Amino acid sequence: NIVDKGNYKHFMEKEIHEQPEVIQHTLAHYVDFANGTVRFKGKLPFDFASLNRISLSACGTAYYAGVVAKYWFEKLARIPVDMDVASEFRYREMPMQENGLALFISQSGETADTLASLRYCKQEGQHIASIVNVPESTIARESDVIFPTLAGAEIGVASTKAFTCQLSVLLALAIMAGRARGTISAGEEQAYVKALSELPKFIRQALKADNTIADLAHELSKVKHVLYLGRGTNFPLAMEGALKLKEISYIHAEGYAAGELKHGPIALIDETMPVVVIAPDDSYYDKTVSNMQEVAARDGRIILITDESGAKKNALEDSTTIVMPTVPDVIAPIVFALPVQMLAYYTANFMGTDVDQPRNLAKSVTVE
Numbered sequence: 477n478i479v480d481k482g483n484y485k486h487f488m489e490k491e492i493h494e495q496p497e498v499i500q501h502t503l504a505h506y507v508d509f510a511n512g513t514v515r516f517k518g519k520l521p522f523d524f525a526s527l528n529r530i531s532l533s534a535c536g537t538a539y540y541a542g543v544v545a546k547y548w549f550e551k552l553a554r555i556p557v558d559m560d561v562a563s564e565f566r567y568r569e570m571p572m573q574e575n576g577l578a579l580f581i582s583q584s585g586e587t588a589d590t591l592a593s594l595r596y597c598k599q600e601g602q603h604i605a606s607i608v609n610v611p612e613s614t615i616a617r618e619s620d621v622i623f624p625t626l627a628g629a630e631i632g633v634a635s636t637k638a639f640t641c642q643l644s645v646l647l648a649l650a651i652m653a654g655r656a657r658g659t660i661s662a663g664e665e666q667a668y669v670k671a672l673s674e675l676p677k678f679i680r681q682a683l684k685a686d687n688t689i690a691d692l693a694h695e696l697s698k699v700k701h702v703l704y705l706g707r708g709t710n711f712p713l714a715m716e717g718a719l720k721l722k723e724i725s726y727i728h729a730e731g732y733a734a735g736e737l738k739h740g741p742i743a744l745i746d747e748t749m750p751v752v753v754i755a756p757d758d759s760y761y762d763k764t765v766s767n768m769q770e771v772a773a774r775d776g777r778i779i780l781i782t783d784e785s786g787a788k789k790n791a792l793e794d795s796t797t798i799v800m801p802t803v804p805d806v807i808a809p810i811v812f813a814l815p816v817q818m819l820a821y822y823t824a825n826f827m828g829t830d831v832d833q834p835r836n837l838a839k840s841v842t843v844e
């Protein structure tokens with residue numbers, strides 16, 4: 477089972493481009509496209525309808541997938557969700573009640589802190605489920621049920637295709653939970669399934685922004701700090717974008733909720749620190765535009781990742797726009813993950829770092 481880079485320069489580049497196929501493959505496991513419904517092929521050892529809480533924990537990029545999922549489960553299924561990095565969760569002695577679902581997200585299924593959190597939750601009598609890419613892993617073995625991502629082997633240390641597959645599974649589960657709890661109707665389920673069915677197409681379109689993004693790499697490679705901003709489900713994407721950039725280009729980056737700009741990071745803004753704003757033209761767009769104006773007024777340089785209608789509305793002079801297709805709000809964080817990955821990839825590639833094996837990092841962290 478030897479994986480090679482094919483015509484790509486790095487595994488990371490290859491894995492970015494595999495996303496339309498692996499997402500489609502993963503979704504086929506959870507979605508009956510012909511009937512417009514979500515379903516799980518295995519047997520669920522718990523009932524979404526009677527859950528009183530979901531406790532999510534994970535590390536690194538998988539953690540950010542969980543933060544996006546918190547918004548989805550709360551909105552679509554009205555289940556309260558706790559989300560924590562596993563290294564904190566395992567020690568914080570959280571009181572847990574009956575009928576809670578503990579859900580773990582891990583590409584490798586071997587991350588030590590995530591496994592320790594799983595064992596804590598098991599002791600606390602929770603239902604144990606995991607979203608893993610390696611079905612024979614320890615986390616998978618110790619779970620009551622596994623929700624596989626079918627991303628194939630991921631070689632690049634910085635996770636890309638595993639992340640968007642995790643998001644795809646999490647969204648399918650949130651829809652399933654919403655149906656079981658009666659918080660979304662059959663018609664709404666059909667609309668969500670239609671959005672899911674279009675994901676591979678939208679992601680292919682997103683990949684076409686590669687030239688615009690590669691052109692920015694030259695500029696980004698010269699800066700010391702980058703700030704990423706987003707609201708709603710784009711807030712975790714801002715954190716993921718910052719993580720990717722620092723992991724592979726070694727440029728310091730921070731992801732912030734756009735509304736928190738005034739509570740600190742705005743003090744740092746000047747012409748030397750670009751601000752990447754992730755903002756499709758959704759119900760938050762105007763609020764985020766006002767954050768961009770605050771940045772522009774301080775000579776900050778903006779890189780706006782938006783959709784076609786958001787791009788038409790953007791009147792800021794000193795900004796570069798990366799244009800994504802216009803997509804249903806619910807799947808935007810999956811589509812918008814692509815430009816965020818590509819921005820980090822092309823910057824690191826331009827700088828000549830070891831993209832697939834960045835210094836000091838490991839693909840799987842099996843020690844504390």
Ligand code: G6P
Nearest residue numbers: 535536537538582583584587635
């Ligand atoms: C390491 C990897 C990341 C990954 C994280 C969690 O930090 O470099 O890419 O997101 O571990 O790994 P897991 O296998 O649990 O998803």
